[in-house]
Amino acid sequence: MHIPTGDTATQVASLNKILERNTFIEEAVSQSASEMLLINTVLKQEIPKVFQTGDVGQALQQSDALEGKLTQTAQNLAQINQTLSEEVKHRADLEQELAATKAALEQAQSKS
Structure with a gap:
């Protein structure tokens, strides 16, 4: 990474x-991913398997995928x-190092 302007x-600042x-x-x-994981876990436990189909099943799958993306983004x-x-x-x-070099140069120049 290079920031071309300024000293x-x-x-560094x-x-x-x-x-x-x-x-x-x-x-x-990362916190959002953890919260999403908790929400997904609760939903899967509280919604009977028989109802985890169709739109509800798809929403749960998308929620799982989103949690995975959030986790990966946090890792990145x-x-x-x-x-x-x-x-x-x-x-x-x-x-x-630059400050030390400048100081040494000034000291050398003052001795001449």
Whole structure:
């Protein structure tokens, strides 16, 4: 991931904000998937099998499919957040390295 504008510190701060937002979204999607699973389980237990046909059966199947999509989306977001977190750390490390290099250069120039 590359953000082309601004200095590195600004980019790291921007990436941190994005990571925070993504983490919040990941948690919300994961929570929704858990709630959907609970709802599906209750519906399947409470609705007699004989009535789990036709539109009701189709609705239960679609609800199962939606729960699966939500779970997969939460997993994808978790992977994206891990990658983003690694990028934030890498950029912060680069920022520190750059600051140390600038300080060393200034010190070398002041001795000349």
